[in-house]
Each structure stands twice: as structure tokens, then as C-alpha cells.
Amino acid sequence: MEQAAGVDTSALLRQLxxxxxxxAVLDQPEDLHPFECDGLSxxxxxxxxxxxPDTLEQVREILRLCxxxxxxxxxxxxxxxxxxxxxxxxxxxxxxxxxxxxxxxIDPRRRTARVQPGVRNLAISQAxxxxxxxxxxxxxSQIACTIGGNVAENSGGVHCLKYGLTVHNIQQLxxxxxxxxxxxxxxxxxxxxxxxxxxxxxxxxGMLAVIVEVTVKLLPAxxxxxxxxxxxxxxxxxxxxxxxxxxxxxxxAGLEMMxxxxxxxxxxxxxxxxPRDAEAILLCEVDGTNEEVSEHILRVRGILHDSGASExxxxxxxxxxxxxxxxxxxAFPAVGRLSPDYYCMDGTIPRxxxxxxxxxxxxxxxxxxxxxxxxxxxxxxxxxxxILYDANKPGELERTEAFGGRILELCVEVGxxxxxxxxxGMEKIDQMCVQFEALELQQFHAIKxxxxxxxxxxxxxxxxxxxxxxxxxxxxxxxxxxxxPQLERF
Amino acid sequence: xxxxxxxxxxQARIQAAYREAAPLCIRGGDSKTFYxxxxxxxxxxxxxxxxxxxxxxxxxxxxxxxxxxxxxxxQTLQEHGQMLAFEPPHxxxxxxxxxxxxxxxxxxxxxxxxxxxxxVLGCRIINGKGEILSFGGEVMKNVAGYDVSRLMCGxxxxxxxxxxxxxxxxxxxxAETTLSLQVGDRQALARLHEWAQQPLPVSASCHDGSxxxxxxxxxxxxxxAARKLIGGDEMADGVRFWQRLxxxxxxxxxxxxxxxxxxxxxxxxxxxxxxKWLYEWGGALxxxxxxxxxxxxxxxxxxxxxxxxxxxxxxxxxxxxxxLPDALMSxxxxxxxxxxxxxxFNPGRMYPEF
Numbered sequence: 104m105e106q107a108a109g110v111d112t113s114a115l116l117r118q119l120x121x122x123x124x125x126x127a128v129l130d131q132p133e134d135l136h137p138f139e140c141d142g143l144s145x146x147x148x149x150x151x152x153x154x155x156p157d158t159l160e161q162v163r164e165i166l167r168l169c170x171x172x173x174x175x176x177x178x179x180x181x182x183x184x185x186x187x188x189x190x191x192x193x194x195x196x197x198x199x200x201x202x203x204x205x206x207x208x209i210d211p212r213r214r215t216a217r218v219q220p221g222v223r224n225l226a227i228s229q230a231x232x233x234x235x236x237x238x239x240x241x242x243x244s245q246i247a248c249t250i251g252g253n254v255a256e257n258s259g260g261v262h263c264l265k266y267g268l269t270v271h272n273i274q275q276l277x278x279x280x281x282x283x284x285x286x287x288x289x290x291x292x293x294x295x296x297x298x299x300x301x302x303x304x305x306x307x308x309g310m311l312a313v314i315v316e317v318t319v320k321l322l323p324a325x326x327x328x329x330x331x332x333x334x335x336x337x338x339x340x341x342x343x344x345x346x347x348x349x350x351x352x353x354x355x356a357g358l359e360m361m362x363x364x365x366x367x368x369x370x371x372x373x374x375x376x377x378p379r380d381a382e383a384i385l386l387c388e389v390d391g392t393n394e395e396v397s398e399h400i401l402r403v404r405g406i407l408h409d410s411g412a413s414e415x416x417x418x419x420x421x422x423x424x425x426x427x428x429x430x431x432x433x434a435f436p437a438v439g440r441l442s443p444d445y446y447c448m449d450g451t452i453p454r455x456x457x458x459x460x461x462x463x464x465x466x467x468x469x470x471x472x473x474x475x476x477x478x479x480x481x482x483x484x485x486x487x488x489x490i491l492y493d494a495n496k497p498g499e500l501e502r503t504e505a506f507g508g509r510i511l512e513l514c515v516e517v518g519x520x521x522x523x524x525x526x527x528g529m530e531k532i533d534q535m536c537v538q539f540e541a542l543e544l545q546q547f548h549a550i551k552x553x554x555x556x557x558x559x560x561x562x563x564x565x566x567x568x569x570x571x572x573x574x575x576x577x578x579x580x581x582x583x584x585x586x587x588p589q590l591e592r593f
Numbered sequence: 594x595x596x597x598x599x600x601x602x603x604q605a606r607i608q609a610a611y612r613e614a615a616p617l618c619i620r621g622g623d624s625k626t627f628y629x630x631x632x633x634x635x636x637x638x639x640x641x642x643x644x645x646x647x648x649x650x651x652x653x654x655x656x657x658x659x660x661x662x663x664x665x666x667x668q669t670l671q672e673h674g675q676m677l678a679f680e681p682p683h684x685x686x687x688x689x690x691x692x693x694x695x696x697x698x699x700x701x702x703x704x705x706x707x708x709x710x711x712x713v714l715g716c717r718i719i720n721g722k723g724e725i726l727s728f729g730g731e732v733m734k735n736v737a738g739y740d741v742s743r744l745m746c747g748x749x750x751x752x753x754x755x756x757x758x759x760x761x762x763x764x765x766x767x768a769e770t771t772l773s774l775q776v777g778d779r780q781a782l783a784r785l786h787e788w789a790q791q792p793l794p795v796s797a798s799c800h801d802g803s804x805x806x807x808x809x810x811x812x813x814x815x816x817x818a819a820r821k822l823i824g825g826d827e828m829a830d831g832v833r834f835w836q837r838l839x840x841x842x843x844x845x846x847x848x849x850x851x852x853x854x855x856x857x858x859x860x861x862x863x864x865x866x867x868x869k870w871l872y873e874w875g876g877a878l879x880x881x882x883x884x885x886x887x888x889x890x891x892x893x894x895x896x897x898x899x900x901x902x903x904x905x906x907x908x909x910x911x912x913x914x915x916x917l918p919d920a921l922m923s924x925x926x927x928x929x930x931x932x933x934x935x936x937x938f939n940p941g942r943m944y945p946e947f
Contacts, residue, residue: 291858291898296915302743323792346651352764394814451732483733523734553927
């Protein structure tokens with residue numbers, strides 16, 4: 104569904120300017136550069152034009168116009184995504200929703216917040232805090248990322264195992280389709296009539312409709328949260344400790360693992376007091392009522408010791424709890440200090456395969472001559488290997504991408520997925536050919552066509568064409584390095 | 594009955610039905626035939642396709658074929674101290690996992706734990722062309738491709754035949770108790786909302802017109818602390834109470850009139866409709882036994898931010914589910930077309946339009 108270049112640019116600009124104030128239509132290269140990439144800066148492209156509407160009617164008009172003229176549209180929030188999902192289309196319109204940044208309503212009785220798509224994730228929890236409520240999904244970019252983007256990507260965070268992803272924490276969406284139709288999906292109750300379009304739209308990466316309003320669910324802030332830090336001399340033991348905690352019937356609010364390189368990088372950067380000689384550390388946060396937390400902390404301590412932890416520390420107070428977390432939260436920039444560039448992967452695996460996957464990643468690291476640090480949402484199996492590279496060294500980015508691709512294919516091989524929370528976007532479009540069969544991709548294309556029959560919304564992202572997969576497969580066979588020969592190919 | 598992979602036979606039947614454009618009526622345990630509109634077509638029995646194919650307690654995931662009896666799934670989980678947290682109603686001994694997911698029915702724990710759709714991680718289906726497709730998987734976080742697995746929840750089989758479903762499971766709570774308070778409906782709603790704004794371990798609620806029943810679930814300490822705060826009397830047969838409520842075996846559900854299911858904003862004031870009411874889910878789910886005109890019930894539900902389903906009784910050849918606005922109906926028809934181009938699966942079961 105790639106769009107051809109046959110766009111009548113002058114007609115497009117003229118008609119956009121007829122609908123929008125002059126300052127809301129940008130077509131000069133210097134004005135377009137801020138939109139050239141999202142959080143995955145390895146991919147850059149300038150759009151034909153960027154528009155910044157501030158009313159719903161303007162959004163409808165823009166979409167109707169693009170539909171009429173058959174112009175691609177890429178919606179964008181804060182541009183913090185890590186998979187190139189908001190990468191502009193060179194023959195298309197970049198639709199920024201940044202001006203839709205109002206919190207429309209906080210309803211403490213219903214425990215909901217109705218917000219525009221350009222509202223930042225953290226701003227919702229801040230606005231809800233006076234009522235003792237908060238919005239649970241907390242992607243690491245929460246200070247900057249917007250709720251519209253969170254819905255488009257079905258964002259997660261460190262508290263997913265207990266509190267779910269975006270799809271579990273929203274109640275209603277208002278969206279506009281490519282032909283300008285305003286739809287209300289979901290409602291004020293806990294379910295809505297008809298198909299679960301709320302789930303279908305969540306994580307659809309801007310391919311089905313443009314989100315213009317979101318009603319999120321709010322939760323009462325836990326009475327207390329407490330965190331434990333455990334050190335291990337072996338990642339296998341750390342992995343088993345995670346399984347042992349969950350087997351004991353405890354669902355921690357957060358359960359994070361870091362490997363040796365990540366621990367040292369974080370410790371050198373923020374001095375969180377992590378044991379530098381450990382092979383792995385686990386951070387386990389439990390939250391709930393005061394009594395619940397006390398009971399769980401005692402039990403988790405015991406389980407960690409029994410699982411062979413060389414050291415277990417309980418944060419003595421809230422300040423120390425935040426210090427324990429500081430190292431984890433700073434892990435990405437900390438690793439970034441070790442090397443000019445790093446590439447963050449996002450595979451999810453069944454947890455039991457962690458030792459094997461980490462071992463293979465270490466072997467690949469040697470093979471590709473690129474160091475890798477691992478941080479892991481251990482509770483839900485979401486692995487973030489960070490590959491260190493230098494984009495200025497010829498061939499290093501290409502080697503990094505090839506290494507990353509191998510990691511994702513490894514995740515599929517052990518029964519996992521190529522993306523846990525960052526989305527497919529442009530980045531993992533080829534690995535979609537490994538994850539899904541041709542018939543499944545065709546089913547995705549049929550769903551896309553039900554909303555957007557001309558393929559104008561975010562073309563070329565999220566779901567590869569079969570043609571592209573054929574080329575991708577051929578390329579790998581040609582080089583004689585088919586990564587997983589037991590997987591079916593087409 | 595032993596585990597059987599009946600997918601080749603099911604696929605062959607669906608391929609034949611696709612060639613002939615012959616409608617099929619999908620059947621599992623026949624326990625939820627009452628739910629939805631009357632449908633026509635040759636019976637496609639999926640109850641032979643059964644068996645738990647993968648269960649990993651430490652990964653919190655179970656995968657089973659759609660015809661697996663729901664009680665088999667629940668017993669297996671119970672042996673490992675785990676449960677389906679959405680507490681699905683069975684509505685009969687023969688209930689299957691596939692039917693449970695196709696209907697997306699959830700029980701008392703829904704308001705605190707989530708609905709059936711919230712626990713679905715992946716599925717394997719046969720679409721209307723007879724193609725076997727897999728979506729999602731067995732991991733907690735997975736954003737590759739559109740969320741077809743959740744789309745199947747509540748689609749009543751109209752988009753595809755479920756072959757296999759993977760679900761997230763949760764540990765059973767360490768302690769549970771049920772409290773009973775004598776209060777009217779408005780006061781019950783007020784109390785429920787007051788509690789819901791605090792981090793309390795409330796896992797179910799029910800107001801039957803005169804009494805508010807509240808279940809607390811969690812650690813011993815959390816449950817006993819909340820018990821003091823909430824007050825009321827402890828019910829001796831709490832477990833049985835929620836069991837009968839979930840299966841609609843209590844006296845309220847035995848009434849001869851139509852049973853309506855209204856899903857509303859939880860804080861909606863009691864609706865001015867004739868009939869008997871029973872509230873669940875902190876006020877967000879309201880059962881109504883009534884002879885009132887369907888149009889007035891639907892209008893009242895809509896005004897309260899929700900929708901109404903004719904659950905049992907009444908005219909199941911007419912409108913059962915809440916009518917959709919034209920623009921949404923148009924999307925529904927196109928999605929139906931995308932999965933089942935010859936409209937062979939459960940025609941009319943959800944809406945007369947498809």
C-alpha cells in the first residue's frame with residue numbers, strides 16, 4: 104500500500120491553507136526538520152507538509168482533504184516512540200496533535216480522566232493526584248510522551264504485570280477516520296456494544312484512525328510501596344528467583360532485572376549503590392495496603408534468599424526506594440555514556456527461556472563485535488537489550504541492525520514476540536515477516552482496508568506487504584545466514 | 594474425554610461451507626445458546642476440539658483448545674493455586690473455554706480484576722475462508738500486529754471459529770471474606786464509590802435492593818484491616834453467595850419477565866424504569882427484570898453513558914444488543930467482510946445486519 108509520488112503539492116497546500124491558519128501549515132525545510140524523526144533517530148524523512156490543527160473540525164477537514172487528494176497522513180504526538188512509527192512520509196502530510204493538550208475532565212467518582220491526545224502521560228497522574236488517584240501505565244518516557252501516542256502503541260511500563268498495558272486502562276476513544284467520520288469507541292461503562300474496537304484501535308500504530316480524545320481509567324494510589332534489591336552471582340539464579348516469587352502467589356508491582364554491564368553503567372552514572380560485582384540484580388517492588396506490603400516484603404525476602412541471592416536489601420525509606428529505582432530508570436542514558444550510540448531492542452520471551460536467550464545474545468555480541476547491556480522487565484518477560492555502537496564508524500549501524508534483527512528472531516524462536524511495547528513502526532517491519540505467516544499478514548491488511556481502503560494512514564508501517572517479506576526472506580537466504588531454518592518461510 | 598486436535602476436520606468443514614456459501618452455527622457446550630440473537634445454519638460442533646495444550650504456572654499462562662470444558666481449565670488452575678481472574682459464569686456444566694471467550698462474559702471480580710478480554714494473550718482461529726491463523730501469543734506484552742485476539746472476545750463467533758486461546762492467569766487470593774450491609778440503592782452506590790477511591794481490596798460487590806454485599810480479597814492482614822473499615826456483618830456462606838450470583842442461580846434471576854443487562858457509568862443515579870434491580874461491579878453493571886418497553890430501557894441506558902442487552906427472555910429474533918450508530922455499524926460490516934467474506938459464521942447472532 105505504498106503511495107506513489109503523484110501528489111498535487113500546490114493544490115494540497117492551497118487547500119490546507121484555506122482550512123487552517125497560516126502558522127499551522129508548515130512546508131519550509133527549516134520548519135519541517137523538527138518532525139523528521141521520532142525517538143528512533145536512525146530513520147529520518149521530511150514530510151511534504153506538517154500541519155498543526157487545534158480544533159476537531161480542522162482535523163476532520165485535513166483528513167477529508169487527504170482522502171480526496173489521496174495523500175498519505177502520518178499522525179504524531181510527542182515523537183518519543185522508539186520504532187519509527189511517527190516517521191514522516193515524504194509524499195505525505197505530518198499531522199501533529201501537539202496542540203490538543205487539554206485535560207478536559209477529571210472525574211474522581213468514576214475514576215476517569217477525559218483528555219485530549221496531546222496530553223503528556225505524567226500530566227494525567229499529576230492532575231489526578233489531588234484526588235488520590237493516578238494513571239497506571241508508565242512508559243519510561245512518561246514525562247514527555249503523550250496519551251495519544253500511548254494508545255497508538257499500546258504502551259507499557261515497569262508496572263504492567265500487575266496493572267496492565269494501555270489497553271487495560273482506557274475506557275473510551277474518540278477517533279476520526281480517514282474519510283472524516285468521528286467515531287466514539289467504548290463508553291462510560293466497563294464494556295460497549297459490538298466488536299471490541301477499543302482493543303483493535305489500541306496499538307494500531309496510527310494505521311486505522313486518528314485519536315482525538317481519550318478517556319482513561321484512574322486507580323487509587325497505593326497506600327504504600329516498598330522495594331527490594333537482590334544481587335546474584337549468576338543470571339540463571341536471578342531468573343529462577345522471578346519464577347519463584349510468582350509461584351508463591353505474589354504479583355509484584357514492578358520486577359526488573361539488569362545484567363552486569365547495565366549495573367555498572369547505571370552505578371557509574373547515578374551512584375544508586377548497586378553491587379558492582381554482581382552478575383545480575385533484581386529490583387522487586389510490592390505495593391498495596393500497609394499490611395499487604397509488610398506481609399509481601401517478608402515473603403519476597405525469604406524467596407530471594409532461598410533462590411540464592413548473594414545479598415538482599417530492603418529500601419529503608421522512600422528516599423532509598425527512589426535511589427534503588429534511579430539506577431534502573433537511568434539505565435538507558437547510563438549505557439548511552441559508554442558509547443556514542445546505542446540501539447534499544449524490545450523483544451518479549453517466555454521467562455523460562457531467559458538463560459538461553461541471554462547466552463545466545465552474548466554469543467551474537469562476540470560475533471558482531473558489538474557490546475550489549477541487558478535490562479529486562481523480568482516480571483512480564485520483556486527484554487531490552489541495548490546494543491552499543493558508533494554511527495560514525497562505517498558499517499557499524501548496519502551491523503547493529505543485523506544484530507538486532509537476530510535478537511528479535513531469537514525471541515520469536517523461543518515462543519516470544521518481536522515487540523513487547525515499542526511497536527513495529529518502520530523498525531521491525533521485516534521481522535513481522537518472521538513473526539507472522541502470509542495469511543495472517545493478509546488478514547491484517549484486510550482489517551486495515553476495513554478502516555482505510557486506500558491505505559492512506561501511516562502507509563508502509565506496522566504491517567509489511569507480502570512483496571516486502573519475499574524480498575526480506577530472499578535477502579537472508581542469499582547471504583546464507585538464515586537465522587532460524589526451522590521456521591517456515593514464504 | 595481425551596484431548597483431541599479436531600482442527601483439520603473443522604477446517605475442512607469451513608472450507609466446504611465457504612465454497613458453498615453455506616451458513617454455520619458454531620456450537621461448543623450449548624450452555625450460552627440463549628445469549629444473542631437467534632441464528633441459522635448447519636451446526637458446527639467444536640466441543641470435540643479439546644485439551645489443555647500448555648500450562649506454565651510460573652509464567653502465569655494457560656493455553657487450551659476452544660472445546661475444553663471451562664471446569665477442566667478452572668480445576669487445573671486451582672491445583673496450582675491459580676485462577677481465571679475474570680471469574681467467568683458457566684451457565685451450565687458443559688460450558689467451554691471457547692464459548693466463554695466468544696461471549697466475553699465475566700463474573701463478580703470483573704470490576705477489580707478485568708474482563709475476559711483483558712486476560713486474552715493470544716488465539717488461533719479459522720476465518721471465514723477456512724484459513725488457520727494465529728495472533729498474539731503466550732507472553733504478557735506483545736504489540737506486534739493488530740490485537741485480533743481481543744477482537745475475538747465478545748464477537749460471538751461472527752468473525753472466526755476459535756481453535757485455541759492463551760490466557761493470563763493469576764494467583765488465588767490468600768484470604769477472602771464477604772461483608773453484608775443493610776443499605777438502600779443510593780446509599781450503596783455512594784459507599785461503593787467512596788471505597789473505590791481508596792486502595793482497598795474490594796474484589797466484588799452486589800446490591801440486591803436492600804443489602805449491599807462486598808467481597809474482600811488479598812492477604813490476611815489487608816482483608817482484616819479493610820473489614821474493620823467497611824463494617825457490616827460477615828456472611829457465613831460468602832463463597833456460595835458469589836457462586837450463585839455468577840451463575841444467576843439466585844431468586845432474582847428466576848423471575849419470568851425479561852432479564853436486561855445494563856452496563857453504565859458506575860455513578861449513574863438509579864434509573865427510573867419499572868422493574869426489579871440488582872447491581873454489580875460497583876454500580877457499573879445493573880441487572881433489570883422488567884416488562885418495560887425495550888426502547889425506554891435502551892434510551893435510559895444510553896442517557897447513563899452505557900448500553901442495554903436483552904440478556905434472557907423477550908424476543909431474541911429482534912434486537913438483542915444495543916443498536917450501533919450508522920458509522921460504527923458500517924465499520925462492523927466491513928470487519929465482518931474482512932474475516933468472513935461469505936458471511937457463513939453465525940449470521941445475525943449479534944446484529945441482523947450481519
